[in-house]
Amino acid sequence: MKKAVCVFLLSIGCSVVSNAQLNNTFLSDKIVVTSKDSNTWGFSVSNFNYLRNTEYFNVIESGRTLFGYQLHPQLFVQPFERVRLQAGVFVQSDFGATPVINKVLPTFTIKFLSKNQTESFTFGTLEGALAHRLIEPLWDINSAIERRIENGAQFKSERNKLFVDAWINWEQFIERGSPYKEQFTSGLNFTPTLFKSAKGLFINTPLQATAFHRGGQIDSDTSNMIMQVNAALGLQIGNQEVNNAWKWQTELYYTHYQENSNSGYFPYRNGNGLFANAAITRNHFTLMGSYWQGSQWMAPRGTVLYQSVSIDKPGVVEANRQLFFLRLLYAKELRKSLTLSARVEPVYDVKASLLDFSYSLYISYRLDKVIGRIN
Numbered sequence: 001m002k003k004a005v006c007v008f009l010l011s012i013g014c015s016v017v018s019n020a021q022l023n024n025t026f027l028s029d030k031i032v033v034t035s036k037d038s039n040t041w042g043f044s045v046s047n048f049n050y051l052r053n054t055e056y057f058n059v060i061e062s063g064r065t066l067f068g069y070q071l072h073p074q075l076f077v078q079p080f081e082r083v084r085l086q087a088g089v090f091v092q093s094d095f096g097a098t099p100v101i102n103k104v105l106p107t108f109t110i111k112f113l114s115k116n117q118t119e120s121f122t123f124g125t126l127e128g129a130l131a132h133r134l135i136e137p138l139w140d141i142n143s144a145i146e147r148r149i150e151n152g153a154q155f156k157s158e159r160n161k162l163f164v165d166a167w168i169n170w171e172q173f174i175e176r177g178s179p180y181k182e183q184f185t186s187g188l189n190f191t192p193t194l195f196k197s198a199k200g201l202f203i204n205t206p207l208q209a210t211a212f213h214r215g216g217q218i219d220s221d222t223s224n225m226i227m228q229v230n231a232a233l234g235l236q237i238g239n240q241e242v243n244n245a246w247k248w249q250t251e252l253y254y255t256h257y258q259e260n261s262n263s264g265y266f267p268y269r270n271g272n273g274l275f276a277n278a279a280i281t282r283n284h285f286t287l288m289g290s291y292w293q294g295s296q297w298m299a300p301r302g303t304v305l306y307q308s309v310s311i312d313k314p315g316v317v318e319a320n321r322q323l324f325f326l327r328l329l330y331a332k333e334l335r336k337s338l339t340l341s342a343r344v345e346p347v348y349d350v351k352a353s354l355l356d357f358s359y360s361l362y363i364s365y366r367l368d369k370v371i372g373r374i375n
Contacts, residue, residue: 022327026333035117041373042372043371044368047071047072048070049363050145050362055358056305059318062312068095070145082112085109088106088107089104090149108124118159123154126154127156130143132187133191134210134232136275138230138231138232138299152170163191164188164190175218181219182219184213186210187209190207191204200240202238202240210230213225225263226259228300229260236249247281248279252274255273257271268309272294273295274292287327292323293323294320324347345357
């Protein structure tokens with residue numbers, strides 16, 4: 001296995017995207033707080049349009065099509081230099097769904113910035129989904145479409161040589177006697193930069209983790225409690241684009257899965273994996289190769305394709321999975337705040353000798369407009 005990973009990294013890394021971990025910046029939400037908007041109010045509108053088709057015929061995940069749009073209008077007020085409050089309604093329509101508007105959620109956020117504006121605390125609707133920057137085995141690539149709205153609390157640090165995102169997303173609230181259990185997901189992305197040169201070369205050592213909990217003490221649901229933890233420790237080496245040069249990156253992660261409860265629901269209580277990426281970027285195009293070898297891997301918030309338990313065929317498991325991906329990506333800001341991202345991603349399942357593929361198209365737009373000043 002180690003030999004296969006090394007050969008894979010050398011063959012792709014020596015040929016030629018940064019964020020070898022997929023660059024999902026265009027698909028992520030960011031709550032912007034700027035000093036110039038102090039003592040103002042206004043509105044913002046976010047629009048996300050998606051087409052993601054997976055032509056999968058493997059035993060773990062069957063292919064499907066996600067096709068539709070999201071619209072998120074909000075009113076905001078920034079009463080102080082480093083504090084912003086905003087409230088709105090998130091609307092989603094999957095084309096052909098019944099009803100046509102199949103998701104309507106109220107949202108509210110208050111965000112505080114530190115004095116140096118590198119740390120922030122968010123309460124309410126979070127900068128969630130793909131904004132957490134977690135690797136696919138831990139975090140679902142479809143979360144921007146299916147689980148975009150997260151509510152809870154979040155701390156972030158975005159310094160020159162450090163990125164930290166620690167959050168809790170409270171998914172199910174219970175009252176006394178509720179017939180279901182409380183449910184939440186917490187996570188951490190701690191990525192320090194060990195080395196960074198003037199020519200753009202960098203070395204990062206990311207630590208990522210998620211914990212999924214289903215339990216509680218005041219509900220009437222007698223089913224067992226669940227606590228599942230996933231973690232990844234990695235090494236990233238690459239360069240930032242300098243003077244329109246090629247941008248490249250390689251990375252390798254060791255991942256671990258543990259069920260810290262004894263629910264009896266799952267075929268595995270622990271597992272592990274190796275996840276490797278190598279990529280090059282030039283202008284708006286990225287070529288990336290990815291390798292996954294997982295043993296008894298389960299991740300309740302991870303991308304399904306990497307896992308050892310089928311989501312579509314109950315009872316079907318594949319303890320050891322070995323996948324090769326080749327990804328071609330295009331991402332461009334067409335106009336200010338109007339972005340387009342397109343992807344083609346064939347994947348080869350070694351054990352099944354099966355070639356599947358997916359393709360995606362995303363168009364997003366965000367408008368922030370100050371209307372007036374607070375008297």
